[in-house]
Amino acid sequence: MKFSALILAIIVCLLNSPAFAEDDKSEGFYLGGSFGNSTFDGNFNEDNLDNIDFKSDDTGYKLFGIVRFGVFALEGGYIDFGAPTSTSPDNEELKYELTGWDLFAVGNLTLGPVDLFGKVGLFLWNEDQTQGSITVDDKGTDLAYGAGITVNIGSLGLRAEYERFEISSLDNVDMYSLGITIKL
Numbered sequence: 001m002k003f004s005a006l007i008l009a010i011i012v013c014l015l016n017s018p019a020f021a022e023d024d025k026s027e028g029f030y031l032g033g034s035f036g037n038s039t040f041d042g043n044f045n046e047d048n049l050d051n052i053d054f055k056s057d058d059t060g061y062k063l064f065g066i067v068r069f070g071v072f073a074l075e076g077g078y079i080d081f082g083a084p085t086s087t088s089p090d091n092e093e094l095k096y097e098l099t100g101w102d103l104f105a106v107g108n109l110t111l112g113p114v115d116l117f118g119k120v121g122l123f124l125w126n127e128d129q130t131q132g133s134i135t136v137d138d139k140g141t142d143l144a145y146g147a148g149i150t151v152n153i154g155s156l157g158l159r160a161e162y163e164r165f166e167i168s169s170l171d172n173v174d175m176y177s178l179g180i181t182i183k184l
Contacts, residue, residue, distance in 0.1 A: 026110060026152075030066040034159060034179025035059060038081035040096055042170030052131070054094055058082030060175055066106070073106040075119060081175065092132035098173065100125035102144055115150040115157070123165050142166045150181065157181035 038060035043053060064077025081098040088094055104121030123144040129136045148161025159181055165173040 026108065026115070027068055027070055029184045030068065030157070030181045031064075031184060032066065032077075032157070032159065032179055032181035033061065033063050034161070034177035035061040036175055036177025036179075038084070038098075038173065038175045040081075040084050040098075040170060041172040042167075052088050052094065054086055054096060054170075056084035056086045056094075056096070058084040060177070062175075062177065062179075064102075066181065068106075068108070071108050071110070073108060073117075075102075075104040075106050075121075077102060079123075079175070081173065088131060093130070095128075095130040097128040097130075098125060098167070104144070104146075113152045115152065116147075117150065117161075118145075118147045120145040123167075125165070125167060127167070127169065129169075138169060140168055142168055155183040157183075 036059070037057055039055075039057040041055050058081065060079065060081040062077055062079040064075055066073050066075045078101055079099065083095055083097045085096075086094045100123055102121060102123045104119040106117050106119040109116040121144055122141055124139075124141045126139045127137070129138070143166040144163060146161055146163030148159060150157040150159045157180065159177075159179045161177055161179075163175045163177070165175070167173050
């Protein structure tokens with residue numbers, strides 16, 4: 001939670017900086033997609049499941065849209081973290097599936113063709129925890145934040161980013177991704 005306060009403070013400072021008073025040519029609507037590595041760290045501890053440590057990763061993807069107003073933007077989209085698996089001490093398969101919708105406030109720092117960005121927002125998630133033949137479904141809304149870099153080439157952007165999702169039933173859910181954006 002301390003890291004999210006730091007990200008929010010950085011975004012506020014960026015938005016209030018006199019360097020951003022000039023007109024920004026990066027306004028408009030963008031569509032994008034990314035894929036990358038999602039990592040899970042937590043416990044299987046729902047009602048019908050044992051309290052078992054779960055650390056695993058899988059390939060995930062996301063599709064998103066961005067409305068940019070100079071240095072400020074709103075970003076929203078769908079994310080699928082894949083289905084990482086592990087094995088319990090009793091040799092039962094453990095599987096964790098996590099998907100959802102996110103909405104972020106984004107602060108951008110434009111340095112020529114490169115944009116640095118930080119974001120903070122909400123993640124509306126749905127999870128399935130499977131231990132052997134038992135599956136427990138849960139959903140909720142939690143904090144999410146991240147930072148990244150976009151290299152712009154005309155109307156295309158090559159994007160690399162890190163995101164953390166503060167899912168209440170897990171200790172950490174992180175995603176490192178590479179993607180592309182297109183300005184419409």
